[in-house]
Amino acid sequence: xxxxxxxxxxxxxxxxxxxxxxxxxxxxxxxxxxxxxxxxxxxxxxxxxxxxxxxxxxxxxxxxxxxxxxxxxxxxxxxxxxxxxxxxxxxxxxxxxxxxxxxxxxxxxxxx
Amino acid sequence: xxxxxxxxxxxxxxxxxxxxxxxxxxxxxxxxxxxxxxxxxxxxxxxxxxxxxxxxxxxxxxxxxxxxxxxxxxxxxxxxxxxxxxxxxxxxxxxxxxxxxxxxxxxxxxxxxxx
Numbered sequence: 534x535x536x537x538x539x540x541x542x543x544x545x546x547x548x549x550x551x552x553x554x555x556x557x558x559x560x561x562x563x564x565x566x567x568x569x570x571x572x573x574x575x576x577x578x579x580x581x582x583x584x585x586x587x588x589x590x591x592x593x594x595x596x597x598x599x600x601x602x603x604x605x606x607x608x609x610x611x612x613x614x615x616x617x618x619x620x621x622x623x624x625x626x627x628x629x630x631x632x633x634x635x636x637x638x639x640x641x642x643x644x645x
Numbered sequence: 646x647x648x649x650x651x652x653x654x655x656x657x658x659x660x661x662x663x664x665x666x667x668x669x670x671x672x673x674x675x676x677x678x679x680x681x682x683x684x685x686x687x688x689x690x691x692x693x694x695x696x697x698x699x700x701x702x703x704x705x706x707x708x709x710x711x712x713x714x715x716x717x718x719x720x721x722x723x724x725x726x727x728x729x730x731x732x733x734x735x736x737x738x739x740x741x742x743x744x745x746x747x748x749x750x751x752x753x754x755x756x757x758x759x760x
Contacts, residue, residue, distance in 0.1 A: 542685065567748060576649075576735055576751030577688075623687065630743040632678070632703075637687040 535560040537626045539636035546614050547644045554609040554639050556624030565627040566607040568598055572620045619643045647672045651736050651752035658759050666721045666755045668736035677719035678737040694719055695742050730759045
């Protein structure tokens with residue numbers, strides 16, 4: 534069965550600093566990989582997705598993620614964090630014909 | 646604009662009462678989903694439906710029921726059998742289940758409090 538792990542429950546960064554959120558997945562083949570963001574009391578919004586091709590994918594709000602098959606990882610990055618990026622971030626994995634499995638989320642706090 | 650509407654945003658009920666959460670979408674999506682979100686536990690799938698008049702149990706279906714009589718609507722009933730119903734409930738939809746080009750679209754959630 535597919536699974537996804539987000540090792541960091543909570544991360545704090547200063548505004549303007551770089552950000553990397555970790556995501557590791559477990560699946561035999563290459564799955565579909567997604568990052569979603571959730572603001573407090575809201576639903577989830579898709580940031581970016583990956584299935585094949587260029588392993589560095591660009592998303593909305595200046596985010597990017599890199600797929601590394603050898604490490605079974607799909608880490609989310611942003612060069613310079615803004616206060617409005619404070620939210621909870623979810624990595625998700627899916628395969629053809631199956632539903633998504635979500636990680637437990639990483640809460641991001643941005644200090645001024 | 647197309648989207649998913651969940652209502653109400655906040656819902657309060659007494660223990661022992663059934664309660665129904667509404668979810669409507671105008672995205673013309675075939676698949677719809679209900680997730681439960683608790684702090685530190687991510688999203689857990691309750692039920693999903695791939696087509697009208699058909700639905701499947703997710704990982705935590707006990708104490709919940711759903712119907713899919715119309716493509717646009719996928720209401721969730723939290724029954725009195727659900728032991729810990731207080732949670733944030735998210736409805737989502739996608740074109741179909743399980744393709745790269747069919748990511749989930751989410752509503753803004755309903756926070757249910759049962760006392």
